[in-house]
Amino acid sequence: MLIAPLQAASEEGRTEMSPILESALDTAPVEIDGQLLFIVRGVSSFPAVVRAEAIKGRIEKVAADPSFPSDGLNAEVVENVTMIMAGQATLMIVSEADAHLEHTSRDHLATLHVMRIHQAIDEYRQSRRSEALVRSGLYAAGATVIMTLVIAVLLVLNRWIDKALSKVLTGRVHAVGIQSFEILRSETIWRVFHGLVRATGVATIIASAYAYLHYVLALFPWTRSMSNRLFYLAAGAVEHIGNSVGATIPDILVLAIIYYLSQFVLGRIRRFFDAVEQRRVTFAQFEPEWAIPTYKLVRVLIMAFALIVAYPYIPGSESAAFKGISIFIGLVISLGSSTAISNLIAGYMMTYRRVFKVGDRVKVGDVTGQVIAVRLQVTHLRTIKNEEVTIPNSQILNGDVTNFSSMADTLGLILHTTVGIGYETPWRQVEAMLRQAAERTSGVLREPQPFILLIKLGDFSVTYELNVYIRDPHMIARINADLHRHILDVFNEYGVQIMTPAYEGDPEEPKVVPREQWYVAPASSDQKLAG
Incomplete structure (x- = not known):
């Protein structure tokens, strides 16, 4: 082996070199079939990369010539340089600058280069022999078969682990929640486990494929350098493809994390407040109607x-144009949203002050109707004429609101009407007739009982006010009409004249409707009162 002598020789004769000089050197490696021979330096007129490629080409040319013996290399000193020769061909020149780079003498460095080139030529020729190539091909075929079997085994093993995990954890994985509200469903937890198993399997297959490529490419001299630089080639390709967007990828990843994390948190919170609205989760002093707002x-x-x-992670957020647009948008929003913000605040104040809720019958200003929607900006009412009226929340908050439904279910809603009766009719009789009319009216409660008030002793008549209790505020108009019909019938039955409108002087005959004229056409005796 020549590596030990090379390392031992390189330790001898080392000299000190300025750190500034070392940092300024332009160097490049000389590689044959992916194996590093040595490093050479360059100058401005002959860069190190160009010099290294030229030396590599000359060495490969000599190595490819089987007629030249590998031990025919020699080093010749010419003036102040040493030339490494292959017969009459010059492979490279070793200068004093090269020796300073390696911290040794020029002669010593030339000797080491000759030994390393001799070794590289032998390895170059050996790796390209027919028997070596056949052996490498067989090894590659065997590695391919093994890799195929490994992938198959990994796929089967991944499925087996997935099934085994399912059997072991069945019944042990439960949803995570508060009371009956589920924060994480068991299906979601299962999907996470399955995803981890699959991801582990995919990562194992990728690692096996990388090891396979590294081994197979190292078998052949033409691809050995690719094997050594496999990772760097992949990283370089990715860097080349994503060069234009590479600088923004970390920011984009952070934005994606923020987005998906926000969506996850909002989804959990929405499900929680849905549970509160549906009374599956309850809190003291917190009404279910407050959940969605x-x-x-x-x-x-x-x-x-x-x-x-x-x-800060939005691409271009630091540019002056982006900041200018942001300021402009903020100014437009601040100037144009004062009314919207006031309506928004009013909407929340109405919600938490319990002014009304969806389904209540209310009167806002001159509009009376059923609340069909309470939004952040406006409230929608449907009148008895089936008209939809939209009222800004700030207007509702600054005005008077009459809620007919808030106390109807507990104390009952009082419906009242007035009649004017002459002084000649006893007030006890009038009150009795009014009570009788109330008893005949559908929708009027028997308890609490109706009550009558004498509210005015007028110039021509006494004004009586009949007050009755009802439960359904949405039936006010129908019950009121039905009550008026029965008042007319009862007063006609007992021959008592209603003095409204008022008149001057008593008529010769009482202004009552005789019984025989109650059902004058187009009325009929079987006509039912509207309920």
């Missing part, structure tokens, strides 16, 4: 936080 508020905060964290 609270989620929307939390979502805005999380998205704002994610945007702040991600901003």
